[in-house]
Amino acid sequence: MYEKQILICAGTGCISSGSMHVQESLSEELKKHGLQDKVRIILSGCHGFCEKGPIFIVYPEDIFYCEVKVEDVPELVEEHLVKGNVVERLLYKDPVSEKRVFSHKDIPFYSKQKRQILRNCGVIDPENIDEYIIRGGYSGMKKALYMDPLEIINTVKSSGLRGRGGAGFPTGMKWEFGYRSPGDKKYVVCNADEGDPGAFMDRSVLEGDPHAVLEGLIIAGRAIGSDEAYIYVRAEYPLAIRRLRKAIAQAEEYGFLGNNILDSGTNFKINIKEGAGAFVCGEETALLASIEGERGIPRPRPPFPAVKGLWGKPTCINNVETLANVPLILRNGAEWYSAVGTEGSKGTKIFAVTGKVNNTGLCEVPMGISLREIVFDIGGGIRGGKKYKAVQIGGPSGGCIPEELLDLPVDFDSLTAKGAMMGSGGMVVMDEDTCMVDLARYFLSFTQSESCGKCTPCREGTKRMLEILERITQGKGEPDDIERLEKLALSVKDSALCGLGQTAPNPVLTTLRYFRDEYEAHIFDRRCPAGVCKDLLSYYIDPELCIGCRACTKACPAEAISGEKKEPHVIDETKCIRCGACFERCKKGAVKTR
Amino acid sequence: MTNSIGEIEDAGALLVIGSNTTETHPVIGYRMKMAKRKGAALIVVDPRRVDLAEHADLFLQLRPGTNEALLNGLIHVIIEEGLADEEFVRERTEGFAEMAAAVKKYTPGYVEEITGVAADDIRRAARLYAKAESAAIFYTMGITQHSSGTNNVLAVANLAMVSGNVGKRSAGVNPLRGQNNVQGACDMGALPNVVTGYQRVDHRDTQSKFKKDWGVKLPVAPGLTATEIIDGILDGGIKVLYVMGENPALSDANLNHVLEALAKVEFLVVQDIFLTETAAQADVVLPAAAFAEKHGTFTNTERRVQLVRQAVNPPGEARADWVILQELASRLGLGWSYGGPEEVFQEIARLTPSYAGISYKRLEEEGGLQWPCPDAEHPGTPYLHANQFAGGKGHFTPVEYQPPAEEPDAEYPLLLTTGRNLFHYHTGTMTRRSSAIGPFKPEEMAQISKEDAEKLGIEEGDLVKISSRRGEVKVKVQVTEIVPPGVVFMTFHFHEAAVNLLTNSKVDPVAKIPEYKVCAVKLEKAVP
Amino acid sequence: MVSLTINGQKVEVEPEATILQAAEKLGVFIPTFCYSPQLTLVGACRMCVVEVEGMRALVASCCTPVRDGMVVHTDTERVHTARKINLNLLLANHPLDCLTCEKNGNCRLQDYCYLYGVSESDFKGDRKDYALEDTNPFFIRDMNKCILCGLCVRTCHEINGAGAIEIMNRGFDSKVSAAFYDPLENSPCVFCGMCVDACPVGALTPKQSIGKGRSYELETVKTVCPYCGTGCGLELYVKNNEVVRVKGDPSNPVSRGQVCVKGHFGTDFLKSPERLTTPLIRKNGELVESSWDEALDLVAEKLKGVKGTELAGFSSARATNEENYLFQKLLRSLGTNNIDHCARL
Numbered sequence A: 001m002y003e004k005q006i007l008i009c010a011g012t013g014c015i016s017s018g019s020m021h022v023q024e025s026l027s028e029e030l031k032k033h034g035l036q037d038k039v040r041i042i043l044s045g046c047h048g049f050c051e052k053g054p055i056f057i058v059y060p061e062d063i064f065y066c067e068v069k070v071e072d073v074p075e076l077v078e079e080h081l082v083k084g085n086v087v088e089r090l091l092y093k094d095p096v097s098e099k100r101v102f103s104h105k106d107i108p109f110y111s112k113q114k115r116q117i118l119r120n121c122g123v124i125d126p127e128n129i130d131e132y133i134i135r136g137g138y139s140g141m142k143k144a145l146y147m148d149p150l151e152i153i154n155t156v157k158s159s160g161l162r163g164r165g166g167a168g169f170p171t172g173m174k175w176e177f178g179y180r181s182p183g184d185k186k187y188v189v190c191n192a193d194e195g196d197p198g199a200f201m202d203r204s205v206l207e208g209d210p211h212a213v214l215e216g217l218i219i220a221g222r223a224i225g226s227d228e229a230y231i232y233v234r235a236e237y238p239l240a241i242r243r244l245r246k247a248i249a250q251a252e253e254y255g256f257l258g259n260n261i262l263d264s265g266t267n268f269k270i271n272i273k274e275g276a277g278a279f280v281c282g283e284e285t286a287l288l289a290s291i292e293g294e295r296g297i298p299r300p301r302p303p304f305p306a307v308k309g310l311w312g313k314p315t316c317i318n319n320v321e322t323l324a325n326v327p328l329i330l331r332n333g334a335e336w337y338s339a340v341g342t343e344g345s346k347g348t349k350i351f352a353v354t355g356k357v358n359n360t361g362l363c364e365v366p367m368g369i370s371l372r373e374i375v376f377d378i379g380g381g382i383r384g385g386k387k388y389k390a391v392q393i394g395g396p397s398g399g400c401i402p403e404e405l406l407d408l409p410v411d412f413d414s415l416t417a418k419g420a421m422m423g424s425g426g427m428v429v430m431d432e433d434t435c436m437v438d439l440a441r442y443f444l445s446f447t448q449s450e451s452c453g454k455c456t457p458c459r460e461g462t463k464r465m466l467e468i469l470e471r472i473t474q475g476k477g478e479p480d481d482i483e484r485l486e487k488l489a490l491s492v493k494d495s496a497l498c499g500l501g502q503t504a505p506n507p508v509l510t511t512l513r514y515f516r517d518e519y520e521a522h523i524f525d526r527r528c529p530a531g532v533c534k535d536l537l538s539y540y541i542d543p544e545l546c547i548g549c550r551a552c553t554k555a556c557p558a559e560a561i562s563g564e565k566k567e568p569h570v571i572d573e574t575k576c577i578r579c580g581a582c583f584e585r586c587k588k589g590a591v592k593t594r
Numbered sequence B: 001m002t003n004s005i006g007e008i009e010d011a012g013a014l015l016v017i018g019s020n021t022t023e024t025h026p027v028i029g030y031r032m033k034m035a036k037r038k039g040a041a042l043i044v045v046d047p048r049r050v051d052l053a054e055h056a057d058l059f060l061q062l063r064p065g066t067n068e069a070l071l072n073g074l075i076h077v078i079i080e081e082g083l084a085d086e087e088f089v090r091e092r093t094e095g096f097a098e099m100a101a102a103v104k105k106y107t108p109g110y111v112e113e114i115t116g117v118a119a120d121d122i123r124r125a126a127r128l129y130a131k132a133e134s135a136a137i138f139y140t141m142g143i144t145q146h147s148s149g150t151n152n153v154l155a156v157a158n159l160a161m162v163s164g165n166v167g168k169r170s171a172g173v174n175p176l177r178g179q180n181n182v183q184g185a186c187d188m189g190a191l192p193n194v195v196t197g198y199q200r201v202d203h204r205d206t207q208s209k210f211k212k213d214w215g216v217k218l219p220v221a222p223g224l225t226a227t228e229i230i231d232g233i234l235d236g237g238i239k240v241l242y243v244m245g246e247n248p249a250l251s252d253a254n255l256n257h258v259l260e261a262l263a264k265v266e267f268l269v270v271q272d273i274f275l276t277e278t279a280a281q282a283d284v285v286l287p288a289a290a291f292a293e294k295h296g297t298f299t300n301t302e303r304r305v306q307l308v309r310q311a312v313n314p315p316g317e318a319r320a321d322w323v324i325l326q327e328l329a330s331r332l333g334l335g336w337s338y339g340g341p342e343e344v345f346q347e348i349a350r351l352t353p354s355y356a357g358i359s360y361k362r363l364e365e366e367g368g369l370q371w372p373c374p375d376a377e378h379p380g381t382p383y384l385h386a387n388q389f390a391g392g393k394g395h396f397t398p399v400e401y402q403p404p405a406e407e408p409d410a411e412y413p414l415l416l417t418t419g420r421n422l423f424h425y426h427t428g429t430m431t432r433r434s435s436a437i438g439p440f441k442p443e444e445m446a447q448i449s450k451e452d453a454e455k456l457g458i459e460e461g462d463l464v465k466i467s468s469r470r471g472e473v474k475v476k477v478q479v480t481e482i483v484p485p486g487v488v489f490m491t492f493h494f495h496e497a498a499v500n501l502l503t504n505s506k507v508d509p510v511a512k513i514p515e516y517k518v519c520a521v522k523l524e525k526a527v528p
Numbered sequence C: 001m002v003s004l005t006i007n008g009q010k011v012e013v014e015p016e017a018t019i020l021q022a023a024e025k026l027g028v029f030i031p032t033f034c035y036s037p038q039l040t041l042v043g044a045c046r047m048c049v050v051e052v053e054g055m056r057a058l059v060a061s062c063c064t065p066v067r068d069g070m071v072v073h074t075d076t077e078r079v080h081t082a083r084k085i086n087l088n089l090l091l092a093n094h095p096l097d098c099l100t101c102e103k104n105g106n107c108r109l110q111d112y113c114y115l116y117g118v119s120e121s122d123f124k125g126d127r128k129d130y131a132l133e134d135t136n137p138f139f140i141r142d143m144n145k146c147i148l149c150g151l152c153v154r155t156c157h158e159i160n161g162a163g164a165i166e167i168m169n170r171g172f173d174s175k176v177s178a179a180f181y182d183p184l185e186n187s188p189c190v191f192c193g194m195c196v197d198a199c200p201v202g203a204l205t206p207k208q209s210i211g212k213g214r215s216y217e218l219e220t221v222k223t224v225c226p227y228c229g230t231g232c233g234l235e236l237y238v239k240n241n242e243v244v245r246v247k248g249d250p251s252n253p254v255s256r257g258q259v260c261v262k263g264h265f266g267t268d269f270l271k272s273p274e275r276l277t278t279p280l281i282r283k284n285g286e287l288v289e290s291s292w293d294e295a296l297d298l299v300a301e302k303l304k305g306v307k308g309t310e311l312a313g314f315s316s317a318r319a320t321n322e323e324n325y326l327f328q329k330l331l332r333s334l335g336t337n338n339i340d341h342c343a344r345l
């Protein structure tokens, strides 16, 4: 029997910060101390707190070490494992109170979370099916195998589960369409394309708890009457793919996949299809086309995939996170599930919090939690004591939420009402130094470059929107550009073919809605209030600070700076090209912007 | 065609034999590919790897001139494997037993020996064809232009009947006619033995009906066929030849023979739109109007009569053929007084049961009608033999394989087969004078296989001399995988490389179609 | 049957019908670029968007099936704005050389801009800048004018089956081209020209008709192709006694608008200077021009001068039924059955 267990995070985030080296050195150290039979190393899935990786937890005492490096390992073994002393310097330090925290449960990042879907991530060895089973895994499937399909569908319906892939479509209803579509061959598809550059919860679930997704797929298949599934996962997720393959092989070995599963008469097969990576391939019809080997381009709906999907057969497509919810619902019942959440949005949702907050990473929260709690409690507030400005929710397809709406409950309908959306669950926090016009330009440049080009409003419209935004951020905005942009954005939203084009204007529309004054400042005052847009900066030299050293004069490529040696210098604005060379060169901080 | 073009895309299986459809009948080719995309099984049988073969489920590359053997092999497998439509055979046909006995020896193995097609492929083709809900057979000159052409056609009919693929939608036996109005010319009695609607000229009823209507007595004895006419000239029996819109000096087999006849005939009248190779030999040339310069009707390969409308005036003094014929008739004291093509058509309808219900008015309103259309209320006939065959029962005719009349030998080791390409048409009189097509495909390229090219030390674009027992031509070559080793392919579009100087005029004993498709040749590098 | 309301008018249609078809039945006009009843529905151009009560966004009427009780508006401010902006976007990326464009007067982009009063674009910025593709003798491809409706691509794949062209690239850089951006001559293209007939704008222009007449000056004559036995319907466009353009006739029951290279681009032999324009008679071994009377008299004399059995005739598989009929009637009236034609060839 092992006396202690050490969890080392082997999620993509921690691996890239060196967790595998930490693990190697730990095994060596354990051997040196003859502890290899007393201490067991578990490579876990992602803990969500990637920013502080590699993460290293010692059980049973539950001591949470973070940012552990190879050099730290001998000390940890010597001090903690041999002598029983906690190595304080490697504990998490609360950014506000500056106090060291022992258990991850006491870290605000974790304490406000409700980890249902991520319950296994970072806890079990994802490559070992037994660990999943011990924690209740596959019991939902076992129930479902002996339930009537409609009974499964009704359970999911009354749980209130809505799709986590973006649109928030009620999952039970989608399954019912699939169930009622006539056809002897049907498919279930797991959408693991995760195209939003800021989101990585699907990857974490696949890496940390792959069996949950398989179990969800089997249940979905049983519900709609399908015997075959595809997992469409982006090729840039090699670890997820490897773990999925391993998980599928294990499930087959245990008889959870294959013919006549556990003697229930149900057959089920899961295939993996690696995606080529275009953002639009996450759109369900494009995804199906891509599985079929065609160009990944959206098709008009109807016909919906539930009626005519993969190779013309009824197909239910669900997101990774959606599917990971399903085993819990089957196991614990609809009522248990719907106890968490708001009226229209049940359960929990995983967000990928990034940007200007102290704690970035993955967090799973109950639906309905306020934005304020996410940003200030879980996120630990704005970095460097700066002022909160907005948060962009839903990735490039989402919208921004300003300070006055910080108490907005985070659920599908509230977000949509305010012009943002749940989307993939990406959440970028911005402080006062962010220019909102530039932000809109940034997100639009992503969607514009990802437009497949099939439909006119998106192909031509996103291009023109981007051009207008570029113009504005370059100080070349025209007086009627705001109106032109708004009209165009509304029309693209209203008439594009697929979700990409229909949501691409969201960042533009929400920034126009909440930060219109910033647009006006750019156009009418030729000024970027946040001081971000380079072309709109004006440089000047503070005569109080300038010592006349001439460093700036030499740096300026435009010969715009003049002044006598040892006297305060001046910048000729008409000659200045706003390259910022003087600003960087001045050691006295005398060059300033306004 | 027994069936219609519009039915192709709904067929369950298509057997395309001896037809380079996508090039010779492109729009029908589109439909075949459409059928394939909609799920039909496509079986292509041809000596050349024609374009359609690229789309086929099964491509059977047989030796030229071995069609009957292959068809018999298919029937053999169908009977052997119990795939025959017994009810159809029992109710609708006669002569099955004799035919079945005749195909007995055509086992897949035996057929493989003759045709070079793998026995397994023959079995697979038979199954694909016979198991389909509805299966249609298509053929073009690849079947008919053989000394055994009539046998081929009979074998095709046997195959369709044995599988019950006659008299229903998207099935049938479908020869694809080469020229725009070749069907109409036959329907109109431009044949030595029948007048309109295939009414036999030597039949008493025909004689009396036409005598009454025309006011002249018809000659009773059937006349000579095209090849017999040429021979007739050389024999001295035929003294005057009237050619309306044909170019036998380029299109007929064994050209030297034809050219000799044209030189010999005492008086040659040619009525055409261009001074063709034939017209150049004429004593009188009459300038005619082209298709867009006159009104009238054409009948297409699916028996659909359609209106042809005048768009522009003929150039210079050229006149519509019908005007010229009427002028002549009046000089010959025949007293014709047609006010226009519509009146001629009314006379045709009056004398021709299968056209009886067709009128210009209906054609205008209904956009074409497929004969038989016996009365003004009849909607036309999209597919034939729906309830019974014309003569009551469908008759199986036993067919034996006969090797081509001329096979390669030591002196002429290669086999020449002929056809058309996509861009040109027939003797090229029209397409080569088109400002776009003419320059795009300006010259003939004889196709030979890589193997033969290597053996003979020939490269793509080289000029070669191809000769047969009857003549020789010089032509550039294209080295291609379309033809198998041992086979040379040429089109007959180019007078500079008139392939019919080489071909064999040996005709099929019944249909009198020359064996354009197979003759023996040799090939050598030529000096320009 | 399903019943729905369009612009306040009730209409009943088959349950599989689309909103566009229902509107057509009512005679309500809806503009389209990428729609063709013969091709896969793609809903790409978004010109046909309409408002459906209860739906969040506008829907493409060409590919949205009707539902019982559906309430549709095709003429609201919102719909008009979307269409205008759509046209505006297309114009921002389209040359405005209507004065010399062959498509002028028959261009859907022009028609709809006229209809919605869009005379120039509100948007400026990048434009397509592609070289003209004019290396084949049949048609010119000017991809600067292409609005990416995809009709040509679907025609090539779904009607012809050649699959010679694709929409290459993505997004703003999308471009219709043969694989590897090769010229069509090096692709599986068979130059049927059906893509040219399908193009709603002036991106594909048949070379033979350039400068030969404005669409509204041309008279259309429907007839049948003079080439193979399929009997495809052709539309001949005529100006000043000259056929200046040919298209497949969509109303023809055999071909439904389909054609091949010969019918489409191969009928200008009509205007060939080599056409015979006067009768010729051989005199002293030479064929010389003569009058009709002289030629016909001579032929009549020769025909009369022999016994019926010494006379033979080749009729024509290219002449009309009426002419074939008269030919055999003439010869039979002169006492011979020696009549044949090249049916066997």
Ligand SMILES: Cc1cc2nc3c(=O)[nH]c(=O)nc-3n(C[C@H](O)[C@H](O)[C@H](O)COP(=O)(O)O)c2cc1C
Pocket (backbone or CB within 6 Å): A162, A163, A164, A165, A166, A167, A168, A169, A171, A174, A191, A192, A193, A194, A195, A196, A279, A280, A281, A282, A283, A284, A285, A317, A318, A319, A320, A322, A323, A498, A499, A500
């Ligand atoms: C441009 C675009 C990209 C999308 N990308 C994803 C994705 O990466 N992952 C995903 O699950 N859904 C994505 N979706 C949503 C899917 O189309 C689909 O709604 C979802 O997979 C359905 O699953 P759910 O009902 O479980 O949410 C995307 C949609 C659009 C329009």
Ligand code: SF4
Pocket (backbone or CB within 6 Å): A280, A298, A450, A451, A452, A453, A454, A455, A456, A458, A459, A496, A497, A498, A499, A500, A501, A502
């Ligand atoms: S909205 Fe954009 S991504 Fe979607 S179909 Fe249209 S062009 Fe393609």
Ligand code: SF4
Pocket (backbone or CB within 6 Å): C152, C155, C156, C157, C160, C162, C163, C164, C165, C184, C188, C189, C190, C191, C192, C193, C194, C195, C196
């Ligand atoms: S001409 Fe015909 S084959 Fe060529 S690209 Fe156009 S549609 Fe395709």
Ligand code: SF4
Pocket (backbone or CB within 6 Å): C145, C146, C147, C148, C149, C150, C151, C152, C153, C176, C195, C198, C199, C200, C201, C203, C204
């Ligand atoms: S070339 Fe014409 S038909 Fe083809 S996509 Fe462009 S606009 Fe459409």
